[in-house]
Amino acid sequence: MDPYKILQYPLSTEKAVREMESSNSLLFVVFRNAKKQEIKKATEEAFGVKVLKVRTLVDRENKKRAYIQLSPDTPAIDVTTKLGLI
Numbered sequence: 001m002d003p004y005k006i007l008q009y010p011l012s013t014e015k016a017v018r019e020m021e022s023s024n025s026l027l028f029v030v031f032r033n034a035k036k037q038e039i040k041k042a043t044e045e046a047f048g049v050k051v052l053k054v055r056t057l058v059d060r061e062n063k064k065r066a067y068i069q070l071s072p073d074t075p076a077i078d079v080t081t082k083l084g085l086i
Helices: 014-023 036-047 076-083
Strands: 007-010 025-030 051-058 064-070
Touching: 007 036, 014 025, 014 076, 025 036, 025 076, 036 051, 036 064
Parallel strands: none
Antiparallel strands: 007 025, 025 064, 051 064
8 A cells, every 4th residue: 555545644733743743753644544664654655764553543534643763873854844834
């Protein structure tokens, strides 16, 4: 599956920025039926980074969010700068 179908769009909320700074994580809204391994593979393929851990949740609006923790050698701020969020 195309990585950009799994990773629908990034969130740049206050909490997402805090997570990015404290735990080197990205926050994305992802395809509802995507599994953690698919999200990990799509992130690594799309951005060329190493993913350590993926946590997911479904919010009240029935959208699936993924907190994607990156390895320490790749700062999350670099990825968000490439995306044009910061």
